[in-house]
Amino acid sequence: MTPAQVEAGLGVDPGAGLGSREAAERVAVHGPNQLTEPARRPEWLKFLDQFRNWSGVPGAAWKRCVGGWCRAPGFAVTVWSR
Numbered sequence: 001m002t003p004a005q006v007e008a009g010l011g012v013d014p015g016a017g018l019g020s021r022e023a024a025e026r027v028a029v030h031g032p033n034q035l036t037e038p039a040r041r042p043e044w045l046k047f048l049d050q051f052r053n054w055s056g057v058p059g060a061a062w063k064r065c066v067g068g069w070c071r072a073p074g075f076a077v078t079v080w081s082r
Contacts, residue, residue, distance in 0.1 A: 001009075012018055018026070027033075 003014075007014060
């Protein structure tokens with residue numbers, strides 16, 4: 001649609017806007033120009049959503065081993081075997 005077609009379909013002149021009476025009639029028919037707040041997901045459900053997909057568990061375990069406490073035993077074995 002072109003802007004002219006939208007203007008004609010809504011019955012409005014962009015340069016002048018709506019008159020007070022026309023605006024009041026549209027509010028009465030269509031309601032106020034307001035967005036409703038979307039429904040929020042409870043925090044406890046967000047927490048449980050983390051456990052839906054277990055495919056990340058092996059990767060997390062590997063990351064923990066490479067980046068943390070699994071290094072020490074590997075280092076000890078290397079030093080002890082020399």
